[in-house]
Amino acid sequence: MQRLEIRSTLRNYEVLIENGLLDHLDSHLDPAVFYVIVADDGIPSIYVDKVATAVPNHVLIRFPAGESNKNLAQFSRIVDIMIRQNVKRDACVIALGGGLTGDLAGFVASVYLRGIRLIHIPTTLIAQIDSCIGGKVGIDTLAGKNMIGSFYPPEKVLIDPETLRTLPERHRMNGMAEMIKYGMIADKDLFYRIKNEDVFSSMDYFIHRSLSIKKRFIEADERDIGIRQSLNFGHTIGHALEAYFRYEDLLHGEAVAIGMATIVSDPSVRAELIACLNKYHLPTENPVPMDKLKEFINRDKKSRKDLLKIVEVSEIGTSVIVKSQFRF
Numbered sequence: 080m081q082r083l084e085i086r087s088t089l090r091n092y093e094v095l096i097e098n099g100l101l102d103h104l105d106s107h108l109d110p111a112v113f114y115v116i117v118a119d120d121g122i123p124s125i126y127v128d129k130v131a132t133a134v135p136n137h138v139l140i141r142f143p144a145g146e147s148n149k150n151l152a153q154f155s156r157i158v159d160i161m162i163r164q165n166v167k168r169d170a171c172v173i174a175l176g177g178g179l180t181g182d183l184a185g186f187v188a189s190v191y192l193r194g195i196r197l198i199h200i201p202t203t204l205i206a207q208i209d210s211c212i213g214g215k216v217g218i219d220t221l222a223g224k225n226m227i228g229s230f231y232p233p234e235k236v237l238i239d240p241e242t243l244r245t246l247p248e249r250h251r252m253n254g255m256a257e258m259i260k261y262g263m264i265a266d267k268d269l270f271y272r273i274k275n276e277d278v279f280s281s282m283d284y285f286i287h288r289s290l291s292i293k294k295r296f297i298e299a300d301e302r303d304i305g306i307r308q309s310l311n312f313g314h315t316i317g318h319a320l321e322a323y324f325r326y327e328d329l330l331h332g333e334a335v336a337i338g339m340a341t342i343v344s345d346p347s348v349r350a351e352l353i354a355c356l357n358k359y360h361l362p363t364e365n366p367v368p369m370d371k372l373k374e375f376i377n378r379d380k381k382s383r384k385d386l387l388k389i390v391e392v393s394e395i396g397t398s399v400i401v402k403s404q405f406r407f
């Protein structure tokens with residue numbers, strides 16, 4: 080088992096990573112506690128059953144998969160069910176699924192009765208290497224992604240990399256874009272291991288190493304006002320592309336892959352990055368002319384008073400945040 084301790088102002092929490100962890104969940108969850116298991120309807124029932132069996136006192140709430148459901152209507156529906164089930168302050172929400180479930184269920188936990196307990200059991204690669212730590216939870220509105228939310232770290236994160244076996248190939252590659260990003264901004268050795276080795280045969284190691292990098296940034300800047308923004312490498316263009324395609328055609332990691340490939344200017348760094356993205360069948364060519372993306376880039380929440388914060392990587396493994404006039 081691999082462990083990681085995350086320090087945050089609200090609470091410190093532990094991340095446990097182990098193949099087969101879902102088969103002995105009872106040693107990590109308290110049978111005396113009442114749990115609210117939240118999972119979208121795309122999470123395979125084998126995982127839902129394993130969690131439900133481990134915690135005899137629970138209510139299971141499922142909601143439709145897809146970004147268009149990370150919204151106020153689903154939030155209200157989940158809260159209404161919890162109120163009808165008389166869920167009390169000492170109950171604990173289990174967010175079982177990808178980043179979407181983590182964001183929505185985490186947001187419910189952060190505001191229900193002014194905040195109740197929360198455990199993440201992430202089952203996508205994006206969730207296992209990224210969204211399960213850092214405390215960002217929230218929902219989308221018509222005005223944009225993650226417009227309503229809060230910082231609400233879980234009390235525990237339980238990761239079973241074997242759940243990735245059922246994840247569709249496209250979603251696994253989607254997660255690889257964020258892993259490649261970690262290597263690019265902070266860990267040259269990780270980058271070359273991703274590029275040269277079979278990541279999927281020792282995923283527990285790569286998950287731990289990825290989370291260790293995110294840990295450094297979120298502990299240094301929990302509220303995302305400084306150095307944590309390095310994690311947004313490739314995201315300025317990535318977010319703009321996602322918005323341009325109305326969050327339908329491109330997955331987040333695919334958009335970030337294009338964003339990274341577009342923003343890197345050093346030819347040799349770019350060649351290495353593109354080779355790595357190609358290995359994981361991630362797109363690298365921007366399909367939208369820059370002048371059409373401009374509007375979406377300027378709307379991005381990291382743009383203030385015409386100054387954009389751009390994360391630049393001119394050497395693999397190191398990054399700098401530069402404030403620049405819009406220059407695409």
Ligand SMILES: NC(=O)c1ccc[n+]([C@@H]2O[C@H](COP(=O)([O-])OP(=O)(O)OC[C@H]3O[C@@H](n4cnc5c(N)ncnc54)[C@H](O)[C@@H]3O)[C@@H](O)[C@H]2O)c1
Nearest residue numbers: 121122144177178179180202203205206210215242245246
């Ligand atoms: N809070 C954060 O820090 C943070 C970070 C990154 C992304 N996010 C958010 O995460 C969301 C995207 O997350 P995602 O990429 O995990 O997508 P997702 O949660 O939408 O999951 C993708 C699909 O995979 C299915 N699925 C989940 N686990 C599975 C498994 N093991 N086997 C088979 N199918 C499975 C889901 O039902 C869904 O259909 C976005 O809403 C994004 O804003 C949040």
